[in-house]
Amino acid sequence: MVLSLFSAGYAASVAAHDLKFKLLFATNGAGATDVWEVSCLSSSTLGDSARLVANIKDFSPDDSNFISLVIYKDGKAVTSTDLVGGNDAYSPLVSVNAGNGVYTMIANHTRVGNQVYFIEYHCENAAGDHTPTTVPTTPVQDQ
């Protein structure tokens, strides 16, 4: 378990779709995994959602414990890993192109420890316009 959970500074994100200060718990071991579900919807002016775009930030200053985000829908998946914990940078933006519907976002890490993460996400249409996106208040699996 790390001695300190958090980096010293916290810069507020300007993105509206984000999950902040979420934890993977040491009690659930290195296999601790959180599962979130987000729906991408269609809009009468912007059309259908084409994809979900997201990335993850490791807020705990323990570089040996990498945190990753997996986006999954309809048999398609992609992974993004934050290789430096405790700074303000997110992992690379990744996306799954699977249209409207429910996308699953999975947060996991490589070692045992209480680890804080942030996720930024949004749905887009084919032109890159932000389409209606649901905002989950609780995960569907919380470890």
Added chain:
Amino acid sequence: MDNSFAKTDADNNRVSSILVKYRPKLNANIQLQVEQASLKAVLSELSRVTGAVIHYSVLTDVFITATCVADNLKAVLQCLLGESQNIVYQYAHNKGQAGMPSEVWVLGSSLAGLTLQEDRGGVSCQGDRADLAAIPKNTKQADEKLVAQLIVKLESADPKQRADAIADLATKIAMDNIEVDNILLMAMGDKSARVREQVLFAWVYRNGRAAIFELQQALQDPVASVRLKAVDLAQDAAVLRLALLDGDALVRQLAEMKLNALNK
């Protein structure tokens, strides 16, 4: 009539904005844009601009961000509150349902646990039922069978098995199943911290912000990881402020960070 304002919430230093556009003489649609505002303020503003008196009993205290555009108040309220919300409309005698309702009643207290989606696209929105939608609509018999299986699993000596059973109870059984609530309440006293953490998640998953009392209680747990879970799940400043007094530095740190984020 157009209306627009931005204000700072006195308790949270939160910048809120509510914009309602409605031009009745042009028979134009109603445009509602809300940024980090309380539902009470949004309904009040909708009422003021449209002239319809909106009645309700209990409201969620969550701050919402939403965009709703529709050609009548009924559709805007459905967008804002969700289509399953039970709402009664009274229209002026001489206009039928084509005009603006004179009075609206949002029935029941289900607004207390409402969560809402954000719509950055600015066109349509619906109530966010993502959490509830994750629960398959089993028959009552199927639920009873699954609950019986999970109760057996809860008697396992392995805390992981018990924690998994709690997670399944939370997410796979209908929300109105009282037996699940009773099982969860009993499991709050489980000897394993891992199980108690999972019970907290389950309780918040099923009760939303109404779980504030259980979260406050969990802050009295002897194991720091359970108290940390309570802070992790907390969305209310009251719980987070209580956690600032915790004996564990990590619990205090997380509470302070989340409080700061709430106030930004």
